[in-house]
Amino acid sequence: MVNVSNILTKFEKKSQLKLFNLKIMNYSTLKKTVALSFVSLMAVAAVNAQSSSDTTAKAGTAAKVFGGSGQYRTWNIGINAGVTSPFLAIGGTNGTTDWSAGFAYGISVRKQLAHSFGAQLDVVGYGSKVSGSNSTPRNNIKSFETTIAYQATLSGVVNVATIDYLRRKNAINFYVSAGAGLVAFNPVLTWGTPVAGSQTLDNKGKHNGGTDYVKELVIPVGVGVKFRLSDRVALNFGYTANFIDNDYFDGIKNSSNPFHKDKYSYAYGGLEFSLGSSAKPNLDWVNPVAMMYDELNDPTLRQEVQALKGRVTNVEKAVDDLKKDSDGDGVADQFDKCPNTPAGTVVDGAGCPLKMPTIDTSLFVRKGTAMNGGGTVAPTAYSNIQFEFDSSGLRPTAFPVLDATSADLRASKKAVTISGYASSEGTAAHNLRLSKDRANAVKTYLVNSGVDAKKLKVKGLGETNPVADNSTEAGRELNRRVEFKK
Structure with a gap:
């Protein structure tokens, strides 16, 4: 101051x-x-x-976006x-x-x-x-x-x-x-x-x-x-x-x-x-916009893009070859060990005809057996019981078969295994529970009709052992079933 x-x-x-x-x-x-x-x-x-010439101004054009x-x-x-x-x-x-x-x-x-x-x-x-x-x-x-x-x-x-x-x-x-x-x-x-x-x-x-x-x-x-x-x-x-x-x-x-x-x-x-x-x-x-434009129009990049398109085309062709199924059995030709199977044939994962399970006919009621006070009926006992999609409720069409089965079991010392199955829709765990519910529904009906519960064993086997092709609705309907076995 x-x-x-x-x-x-x-x-x-x-x-x-x-x-x-x-x-x-x-x-x-x-x-x-x-x-x-x-x-x-x-x-x-x-x-x-x-x-000075433009050479200095144009020097160093190799810089790249995000290159540091x-x-x-x-x-x-x-x-x-x-x-x-x-x-x-x-x-x-x-x-x-x-x-x-x-x-x-x-x-x-x-x-x-x-x-x-x-x-x-x-x-x-x-x-x-x-x-x-x-x-x-x-x-x-x-x-x-x-x-x-x-x-x-x-x-x-x-x-x-x-x-x-x-x-x-x-x-x-x-x-x-x-x-x-x-x-x-x-x-x-x-x-x-x-x-x-x-x-x-x-x-x-x-x-x-x-x-x-x-x-x-x-x-x-x-x-x-x-x-x-x-x-x-x-x-x-x-x-x-x-x-x-x-x-x-x-x-x-x-x-x-x-x-x-x-x-x-x-x-x-x-x-x-x-x-x-x-x-x-x-x-x-340096103008970042010009750098981005140059990178997008770089001839080398364009060549790489064209080469990539060619590789994508080859991959698509290979995928098409993998999907090719000449006989229509659902197995690609590259993996089909049994080519040219007849249309409608149920095949396994290798494309070969599926061996169907043998039905035990020893449990069927013989012709001429007396039932319900005398007459003779066709052998309908122990037939497969079919179910609706995602349901364990018994259909009315199953009652005659179940009644015939109940009569035969009450009149003999036979014991059977009731095996429930499901089609391939849904998860394996869900189908396993559903198949067991179906088997228990059949057992409940038979016990209520007088069959000793000790003669009935229940199994839920899920979507295993299909009897028809699960890729069609008709096949899936057949797989929604209960079977009787000794």
Whole structure:
């Protein structure tokens, strides 16, 4: 903080003032020389970049989508120079009413981490200046000039327009940036009264325990635009607002607002150079849309697709051959060990005729046996009992057979096994339960009709031992049955 009353008591000698003015003149000459040299350098680089062949611009086209950052050039170094001001484009309060153009220069090093994002280190060069003045002196303060010893910041840089659906390759990139760092500076005040005249006060060494420069946190926030001159070189224009974490950057303490913080802006132009192998493209200017398009239209990929179509055709033909069944028995020709079986023949898994189970006819009632008070009936006892789909209920058509079977069992000492079966629909476990329920339904009917339960043994055999083809409804109907066996 500057105490004006103390300033008024400190007058410098006229010889010191003359020496100071001489230094200012030398510095002004130096600014002009450096600026002219820098502009010349940019012009030469631009001409060289534009006159070079497109070979460099087209270098490194082997990059693939999702191939990683290793297939690109991702390191960039830049130089820049421009004008500083204690005022910002967004406004705000300042210690002076007017600003004088100051000169600054710097370098940058950036690592591009993705198409749209990079991390950048910026260093503002030694001797860069920021200055302001009062057209009408405030508290006898006429102007200030702050010298920056150095400023180093680390920022994230976001490219705003990296994907272009209109052009194959970008020529312009807009970006925004923000970060944090450290700035070392020294403000010099010019003040005076009509009586005493103008005087200067150099604050170097009077703060932070007598150190040469004041060091504070700085927050840079910037915008900019880059123009692609070649795959190696870009022309860069930007504007950065630097927010200082104190109110001493201009040497003037704002007593009306104890929370006031100083700031300054830096408008610059410069060149940026891409580092790395020429065989790789610069990640800054790669358009992901164009890369995807090139991959989809790659002749090699098209050949692979055609070859894949051919392999699919061969597989489909092989599947058709596997499914071919010349005799229609449900077994493919490749696995049919008994080809040309007659139509309707029940076959096993190898395509050979299925050996049908032998029916034990010894249990059948002989012709002429007296039943129900005398007459003779056909041998219907012990015939298979059929069932409806997924049902264990007895059909009325089964009653005559069951009655005849009951009469024979009650009149003799015979014992039988009641075996229940099911067709192949549903799971094996379900069919096993269903077959046992069917056998128990027959046993319950016979016991209720007077047959000794000890003569009846029940088995549930599920969908095993089919007597007909389960691939037809007629065959499945025959397999939904109960059989009687000794």
